[in-house]
Structure formats: C-alpha cells, structure tokens
Amino acid sequence: MKTLLLNPFKKYTEKQLILIGIVFTVLGSLSAYWFNARYDGVLDLHFATNVAIETPFIENAVNIVLLSFTLYMLGIYINKKTRIADVLSTVLLARLPFYLLTLINISSKISNIERKVITSNPYDIRFAPSEIVYLLVLSILILVFIVWHIALLYNGFKVAANLKTTNQKILFAVTILITEIISKILFYTIL
Structure with a gap:
C-alpha cells in the first residue's frame, strides 16, 4: 500500500501512469468545478464562489505543461536519458492530492469561512468552536496532502532523472519553487 x-x-x-493521471485530471477538474476550487498555481488550491466549468481544465493544463517542461529541462540537465513520458506521468499522478482536497469544500464550508474572514473586521473575527476544530483538522489534512504531493513528485522524478546527489535534490526543490512563481505570474497577468 505504501508503494502504491x-x-x-x-x-x-x-x-x-499517464492513463491513470489523465483520468484523475479529468475527475479532479470536474471536482474543482463542483466544489468551486481553483488550481491557480503549480502548488496551489483555492476556493472561489463560482468557478466556470472550463477554468479547472485550463488551470490543470497550464500547471501540468509548465511543471512537466521545467522538470524535464532539469531532468535533461541531470541525466540526458530522461524521458518526457516519465516526467509527464510523475506530474500527472502527483496532482492527485490536490484533486482529493477539493472535497473539503463540500457544502461550501470553506468558501463560507473564507467569506466570513474577508468581510469581517480583522480585529473582530469570531469563529464558532466547530469552525475552529474544522479549520484545525483541515490544516493538518492539507499539510499531509502537500507532503504526499511533494513525495510523489520527488519519487517520480527520482526514477525519471536518476536523481542521486544532494545538489540535484536542491535543484529539484528550487525548480519547483521557480515553477510556482512562474505559474502565479501567468495566472495573475495572462489568464
């Protein structure tokens, strides 16, 4: 189970893995539409009030292409035998935790809490005890899913590019962070 x-x-x-990743991407995009989620960055998931059906599909496509491209370029730098199919399968499958996280907005609970925070005086925000417990449990769950996402990316890229040295691992982390910055710039200026 751990390997899976x-x-x-x-x-x-x-x-x-590519076939499974494509199926999950379609299901994850539909789930984002149903639960008003936005994938507006390579490492991002946010909730909105209304999400058009095409938005999660476009956002996923941009994130997958961008991260696959940057990791493939790094892979070629590390190991000339890196194959794009291996990198693509890694990126597609590693997005699964984000797709599952869309389910936390069932009944628009997160959207309602977010709206409460945005519309309230920052010095006078009051949460019900149930909301505090919900946010605490949710925070832990989100951290676990982010670690899962990074573990999938790392393990897949390690196989794809034959990642070995500490410097290569640092380059991997830096590449993901740079790709996140690029994705944010793309989503907020172009898309």
Whole structure:
C-alpha cells in the first residue's frame, strides 16, 4: 500500500501512469468545478464562489505543461536519458492530492469561512468552536496532502532523472519553487 501511495512509479509503466493521471485530471477538474476550487498555481488550491466549468481544465493544463517542461529541462540537465513520458506521468499522478482536497469544500464550508474572514473586521473575527476544530483538522489534512504531493513528485522524478546527489535534490526543490512563481505570474497577468 505504501508503494502504491508514495511510489507507484516502481510498480507501473509510464503508459499506465499517464492513463491513470489523465483520468484523475479529468475527475479532479470536474471536482474543482463542483466544489468551486481553483488550481491557480503549480502548488496551489483555492476556493472561489463560482468557478466556470472550463477554468479547472485550463488551470490543470497550464500547471501540468509548465511543471512537466521545467522538470524535464532539469531532468535533461541531470541525466540526458530522461524521458518526457516519465516526467509527464510523475506530474500527472502527483496532482492527485490536490484533486482529493477539493472535497473539503463540500457544502461550501470553506468558501463560507473564507467569506466570513474577508468581510469581517480583522480585529473582530469570531469563529464558532466547530469552525475552529474544522479549520484545525483541515490544516493538518492539507499539510499531509502537500507532503504526499511533494513525495510523489520527488519519487517520480527520482526514477525519471536518476536523481542521486544532494545538489540535484536542491535543484529539484528550487525548480519547483521557480515553477510556482512562474505559474502565479501567468495566472495573475495572462489568464
């Protein structure tokens, strides 16, 4: 089970992983539409009041292409034998935790709390005890899912590019952060 959740790249072929990743991307995009989620960055998930059906599909496409491209370029730098199919399967599958996190906005609970925070005086925000508990549990869950996302990215890229040295691992982390910055600039200036 641990291999399936954290390192399916050892068990399945890149074709199988790409197919599974595409299915999850479509389902995750539909889920984002149903639960008003936005994937407005490579490492981002936010909730809105109304999300058009095409928005999550476009955002996912941009995030997948951008992250696949930057990781592939890094992979080629590290190991000339890196294949785009391996990197693409990694990126597609690593987005699964974000797709599952859209479910936390069932009944627009997160959107309602967010609206409460935005419209309230910052010095006089009052949360019900149930909201505090919900936010605490949710914070822990989100951290777990972000760690899961990074673990999938790392394990997949490690296989794809034969990642070994500490410097290569640092470059991997820096590449993800730079890609996040680029994605934010794209989403807030162009899209």
